[in-house]
Amino acid sequence: MTVSLTTAELAKYIDATALKADTSEADVRRLVAESREAGVKSVCINPVWVPLVAAELAGSDVLT
Numbered sequence: 001m002t003v004s005l006t007t008a009e010l011a012k013y014i015d016a017t018a019l020k021a022d023t024s025e026a027d028v029r030r031l032v033a034e035s036r037e038a039g040v041k042s043v044c045i046n047p048v049w050v051p052l053v054a055a056e057l058a059g060s061d062v063l064t
Contacts (some may be wrong), residue, residue: 008039011038011039011040011041012039012040012041013041014038014040014041015040015041015042015043015044016031016034016035016038016040016042016043016044017043017044017045018031018043018044018045018046018049019044019045019046021046023045023046023049025049025052028045028049028052028053029052029056031043031045032053032056032057035057035062036056036057036060036062039061039062040062041062041063042062042063042064043057043062043063043064045064050064
């Protein structure tokens, strides 16, 4: 069976992550911007970044 997905449809199956201990705020902001643009399903980050990411993704379909 072959499934044909568009890029936008495929993005909904992707979880973007930044879990390294040395992830910087700039790294997180870049991940958020790229995730919003691509329309991924969710962003997975270390708990310290949750307030920033939640605020940045407010109103989008991307989950935190």
